[in-house]
Amino acid sequence: MPREIYKEFDGYDEIIREREVLRKYGLDFSPQKDAPEQYIARLHPRRLTLRVSDIIPETSSTGTLRLVRPEGALPPFLAGQYIALFLEIGGVRTARPYSISSGPHQTGYYDLTVRRVKNGLVSNYLLDEIKPGDLLESSGPEGRFYHNPLFHDRTMVCLAGGSGITPFMSMIREVVERGLDREIFLFYGNRTLQDAAFHNQLLYCNERFANFHYLPVAETPEREYPGLSGLITGELIKKSLKDVEDKTFYLCGPQAMYDFCIPELEGLGVAPRKIRREIYGPPAQVTQAPNWPVEIKTDQFFTVKVKSGPELEVPAGTPLGTSLERQGVTIPSLCRSGECSRCRVKILSGKVFEPPGTLVRRSDRRYGYTHACVAYPLSDLEIML
Ligand SMILES: Cc1cc2nc3c(=O)[nH]c(=O)nc-3n(C[C@H](O)[C@H](O)[C@H](O)COP(=O)(O)OP(=O)(O)OC[C@H]3O[C@@H](n4cnc5c(N)ncnc54)[C@H](O)[C@@H]3O)c2cc1C
Ligand code: FES
Secondary structure, eight states, rough: OOOOOOGGGGHHHHHHOOOOOHTTTTTTOOOOHHHHHHHHHHHHOOEEEEEEEEEEEEETTEEEEEEEEEOOOOOOOOOOOOOEEEEEEEEEEEEEEEEOOOOOOOOEEEEEEOOTTTTTTHHHHHHHTOTTEEEEEEEBOSSSOOOOTTTSSEEEEEEEEGGGGGHHHHHHHHHHHHHOOOOEEEEEEESSSSTTHHHHHHHHHHHHOEEEEEEEEEESTTTTTTTTSSOOOHHHHHHHSSSSSEEEEEEEEHHHHHHHHHHHHHHHTOGGEEEEEEEEOOOGGGSSSTTOTTTTTTTTEEEEEEETTEEEEEEETTTTHHHHHHHTTOOSSSSSSSSSSSTTTEEEEEEEETTTTTOHHHHHHTEEEEETTTOEEESSEEEOO
């Protein structure tokens, strides 16, 4: 019989007596000690298995994947959040984030609305290969692009470009379908109106709900188009809103849209703290980013030595994380736009370029960490995963 050494600890008898008393009065909660953890795992699961229940065409280049959870309920989310899909395509294990376009009050499914990207790996795979009944693996809901009633104004001014409509669709659906006391102005830029996903639903909401205002903007409209055209300029915003006071601005779209619209908003006197934006991945043309060293060409190759791992050749013009996963070294990722820090790697030697706006924690920067999803090699590197 092994010696029960714990009985010899100071205070053992008092603890046992105390437990007896708690049990007697129904105050012993120790049998439920795992309950909070289980509850948190239900609300914030790391992984979900989802089944495609339907695929809804939206425009010639965009479709909505309706996803249900075969086992258990879907975790709740805030309108504007995304999930990351984890996939293996042609032997490459990768992930891509997609904003949930259905409303958060719709608890039976998540809608992901995907726009085809020319030569894009995942968007084309989702739109061409995935069929109803297929299973997909994802993260739980993530992201900080949502309306926070404590800090944000009651009036939301949303500027969407192309596929950047999706988080706003979720916010609009929540506000109009749940009758929330909030006002939304939506400026939605597309090349032509035929490219505008959800156009008819948005026109309907504009007619039906006094607190929603839909302002589609066609960049290159057909001739004699009577609506708003060109880019979403400060002048156009000013004309459509009475003023910019007591309003929070939300931007979601391609990098070029931020580069253009943020100075336009600042020109109207909108304070930077009133501008919130979701970044949709690494810059399309990193060489156009401010401070990119002109002497480095995108097709220049550098050697990356992974500590206790392989040595690989990677191009300067592709994010480190993407180059590594294409060669079989997968780094965990979620947002793939430099924000969530899931893909952090330590640079032991060498130099990388991080586009402006990359959110590396101060302590991470101090110890040489970078976010591989948006870090571009500028020299030979040694890294630790
Ligand atoms: C928070 C968040 C939410 C998002 N929500 C949505 C959404 O709701 N809907 C949506 O449609 N998208 C959304 N996106 C974008 C989405 O995650 C993907 O980035 C998008 O679908 C493109 O992925 P892809 O794999 O098709 O393209 P990728 O393969 O990643 O290619 C992207 C670009 O790189 C170029 N490229 C590809 N291969 C190479 C190569 N070898 N060398 C150089 N360039 C190359 C491609 O031509 C393309 O222009 C979101 C992004 C973020 C960060
Ligand atoms: S995956 Fe989020 S910071 Fe890189």
